[in-house]
Amino acid sequence: xxxxxxxxxxxxxxxxxxxxxxxxxxxxxxxxxxxxxxxxxxxxxxxxxxxxxxxxxxxxxxxxxxxxxxxxxxxxxxxxxxxxxxxxxxxxxxxxxxxxxxxxxxxxxxxxxxxxxxxxxxxxxxxxxxxxxxxxxxxxxxxxxxxxxxxxxxxxxxxxxxxxxxxxxxxxxxxxxxxxxxxxxxxxxxxxxxxxxxxxxxxxxxxxxxxxxxxxxxxxxxxxxxxxxxxxxxxxxxxxxxxxxxxxxxxxxxxxxxxxxxxxxxxxxxxxxxxxxxxxxxxxxxxxxxxxxxxxxxxxxxxxxxxxxxxxxxxxxxxxxxxxxxxxxxxxxxxxxxxxxxxxxxxxx
Amino acid sequence: xxxxxxxxxxxxxxxxxxxxxxxxxxxxxxxxxxxxxxxxxxxxxxxxxxxxxxxxxxxxxxxxxxxxxxxxxxxxxxxxxxxxxxxxxxxxxxxxxxxxxxxxxxxxxxxxxxxxxxxxxxxxxxxxxxxxxxxxxxxxxxxxxxxxxxxxxxxxxxxxxxxxxxxxxxxxxxxxxxxxxxxxxxxxxxxxxxxxxxxxxxxxxxxxxxxxxxxxxxxxxxxxxxxxxxxxxxxxxxxxxxxxxxxxxxxxxxxxxxxxxxxxxxxxxxxxxxxxxxxxxxxxxxxxxxxxxxxxxxxxxxxxxxxxxxxxxxxxxxxxxxxxxx
Ligand SMILES: Cc1ncc(C[n+]2csc(CCOP(=O)(O)OP(=O)(O)O)c2C)c(N)n1
Ligand SMILES: [Mg+2]
Numbered sequence: 242x243x244x245x246x247x248x249x250x251x252x253x254x255x256x257x258x259x260x261x262x263x264x265x266x267x268x269x270x271x272x273x274x275x276x277x278x279x280x281x282x283x284x285x286x287x288x289x290x291x292x293x294x295x296x297x298x299x300x301x302x303x304x305x306x307x308x309x310x311x312x313x314x315x316x317x318x319x320x321x322x323x324x325x326x327x328x329x330x331x332x333x334x335x336x337x338x339x340x341x342x343x344x345x346x347x348x349x350x351x352x353x354x355x356x357x358x359x360x361x362x363x364x365x366x367x368x369x370x371x372x373x374x375x376x377x378x379x380x381x382x383x384x385x386x387x388x389x390x391x392x393x394x395x396x397x398x399x400x401x402x403x404x405x406x407x408x409x410x411x412x413x414x415x416x417x418x419x420x421x422x423x424x425x426x427x428x429x430x431x432x433x434x435x436x437x438x439x440x441x442x443x444x445x446x447x448x449x450x451x452x453x454x455x456x457x458x459x460x461x462x463x464x465x466x467x468x469x470x471x472x473x474x475x476x477x478x479x480x481x482x483x484x485x486x487x488x489x490x491x492x493x494x495x496x497x498x499x500x501x502x503x504x505x506x507x508x509x510x511x512x513x514x515x516x517x518x519x520x521x522x523x524x525x526x527x528x529x530x531x532x533x534x535x536x537x538x539x540x541x542x543x544x545x546x547x548x549x550x551x552x553x554x555x556x557x558x559x560x561x562x563x564x565x566x567x568x569x570x571x572x573x574x575x576x577x578x579x580x581x582x583x584x585x586x587x588x589x590x
Numbered sequence: 591x592x593x594x595x596x597x598x599x600x601x602x603x604x605x606x607x608x609x610x611x612x613x614x615x616x617x618x619x620x621x622x623x624x625x626x627x628x629x630x631x632x633x634x635x636x637x638x639x640x641x642x643x644x645x646x647x648x649x650x651x652x653x654x655x656x657x658x659x660x661x662x663x664x665x666x667x668x669x670x671x672x673x674x675x676x677x678x679x680x681x682x683x684x685x686x687x688x689x690x691x692x693x694x695x696x697x698x699x700x701x702x703x704x705x706x707x708x709x710x711x712x713x714x715x716x717x718x719x720x721x722x723x724x725x726x727x728x729x730x731x732x733x734x735x736x737x738x739x740x741x742x743x744x745x746x747x748x749x750x751x752x753x754x755x756x757x758x759x760x761x762x763x764x765x766x767x768x769x770x771x772x773x774x775x776x777x778x779x780x781x782x783x784x785x786x787x788x789x790x791x792x793x794x795x796x797x798x799x800x801x802x803x804x805x806x807x808x809x810x811x812x813x814x815x816x817x818x819x820x821x822x823x824x825x826x827x828x829x830x831x832x833x834x835x836x837x838x839x840x841x842x843x844x845x846x847x848x849x850x851x852x853x854x855x856x857x858x859x860x861x862x863x864x865x866x867x868x869x870x871x872x873x874x875x876x877x878x879x880x881x882x883x884x885x886x887x888x889x890x891x892x893x894x895x896x897x898x899x900x901x902x903x904x905x906x907x908x909x910x911x912x913x914x915x916x
Contacts, residue, residue, distance in 0.1 A: 291714030292890065343714075343891035354716045354890030370718035371676065372648045405647035406679070433648060435624035441647040507623065564893040574886050
């Protein structure tokens with residue numbers, strides 16, 4: 242196929258036409274996230290990244306599909322498993338990597354680390370470390386859109402474990418009561434740390450959790466980026482229409498342990514392989530594109546090489562940055578610094 | 591004596607008490623099949639079965655309240671918070687239910703239970719996962735607050751906490767879980783409300799709890815090299831506070847430094863130094879000094895995190911100041 246033909250070409254999925262340009266962008270974004278996470282894992286192994294580090298390998302289609310479907314002005318907030326989302330949102334990968342490394346040029350100046358990515362310019366509201374905490378905060382962002390009538394939608398993301406927190410249901414009720422423009426999205430990756438879905442949830446069809454609040458629910462295959470983008474687009478349109486919130490359950494899987502210290506012995510190799518080789522979102526899109534004659538295996542191999550090179554360069558640039566200046570310890574505690582904060586050292590006598 | 595880790599000591603305390611009293615059960619996130627996020631409950635599911643070692647959903651407020659109700663009905667719950675950061679979600683049940691039930695019911699109901707888990711700063715986990723909340727807990731009448739600094743204390747104090755007829759807040763230290771120490775082979779209990787003199791000295795009293803006890807002992811070694819003989823006291827129980835042991839030491843040394851990992855404002859050091867001022871004023875040759883965590887949320891970057899935490903050097907410096915040697 243000539244370059245010109247390819248341009249006019251694309252894939253139609255469930256009635257939606259995805260031009261080649263979009264397909265390439267989605268593919269590369271997913272692959273970039275995968276390679277970025279692998280690099281983060283390596284740097285953690287080398288003790289250059291510390292603390293908790295939660296990778297999202299396997300969940301890339303959810304990140305990329307969501308951010309493709311959402312508007313730039315929409316608010317997005319998630320848990321500590323945030324690298325993929327912040328990258329999909331278009332934030333600077335060097336700043337994200339520098340954050341992981343605790344450097345001055347980190348996306349939050351090195352103050353937050355892996356769990357606390359924020360990007361105010363892209364309406365990316367964290368990076369929140371306490372399970373479920375971001376859901377009521379998302380309620381408030383949604384409320385502000387109702388109050389200001391600014392046409393934004395808030396996408397509040399939680400895990401299959403997080404959806405059991407009581408504050409989630411308080412949020413569901415208020416969001417439905419006041420018809421706030423919110424998409425509550427559960428990333429059901431089947432496990433909350435070592436606890437499988439069925440050991441923690443009486444109702445395992447998580448999209449039904451909004452029923453008693455009259456919140457409609459959708460379950461979407463989160464291993465298929467086109468399907469996820471399309472359905473997520475519908476969910477966001479529903480929230481934007483003024484009809485009130487909607488609950489989306491993304492069916493997905495995390496390939497790695499919960500965090501770097503988790504050997505994940507609570508599940509079988511075969512189970513992981515089944516998702517990895519049977520449903521991998523990147524392999525799936527590549528197969529679809531090859532079948533449509535839009536790309537070849539060789540081209541994908543080359544792009545993978547290029548992306549790996551990019552990620553390595555990003556890591557190198559981030560590592561070359563200095564640590565934050567010591568004075569940063571004391572900044573950002575208050576907007577207007579207060580009287581009576583303790584300086585240090587405190588003089589005695 | 592056997593050498594075991596802090597985490598094994600806690601495990602032994604729970605196992606011994608569960609063998610002794612079938613009203614005792616352990617509940618929390620990942621305590622059973624995963625053997626505990628920090629492996630404190632290793633092997634307990636196998637030993638006691640799923641009725642007494644119970645995994646919960648991530649619903650801190652709910653299962654904290656479950657513990658309160660079960661305790662009121664005569665059981666002896668041990669409710670584990672994966673870390674105390676997450677107990678913040680359960681504060682209503684801890685502060686408004688557990689702590690006050692006895693008083694509000696005119697003595698009709700008591701809440702004999704333990705809330706336990708890892709507290710204090712962990713390493714490089716940022717603002718929401720690194721903080722010391724013992725002063726919040728110790729502020730509440732009706733609660734007892736225990737913070738062991740080594741394996742032997744951890745075991746003896748946890749056994750006492752489980753047998754206690756009131757609600758005990760038992761705050762372990764995440765960084766100390768792997769520490770090894772000598773623990774008696776025979777059964778023993780360490781009563782709540784008794785401080786321990788970890789090192790005797792005559793020039794200055796260092797009061798420190800939890801992980802800071804180790805820092806104070808290190809500082810005492812350095813001070814000894816500099817010709818200052820420090821006494822180190824670990825209160826072990828923050829509430830009730832054994833002020834007599836602290837005051838007796840200050841009566842001898844006439845100088846004190848109080849060390850804590852948490853924030854300075856209304857912290858444990860504020861309480862202890864106020865008590866020394868109130869009851870030991872005439873013994874003091876210098877104002878009491880405090881060494882604390884800096885007055886900021888915990889940063890992630892390695893250099894900033896190191897600055898935010900109290901250090902051995904800061905303790906040495908404060909001791910020199912109160913001894914007039916700075
Ligand atoms: C309130 C609270 N309790 C416990 C934890 C510890 N913790 C961190 S992640 C996690 C599991 C969350 O699982 P899930 O919501 O399914 O999200 P996933 O990690 O799978 O993305 C737990 C228990 C926490 N951070 N906050
Ligand atoms: Mg999960």
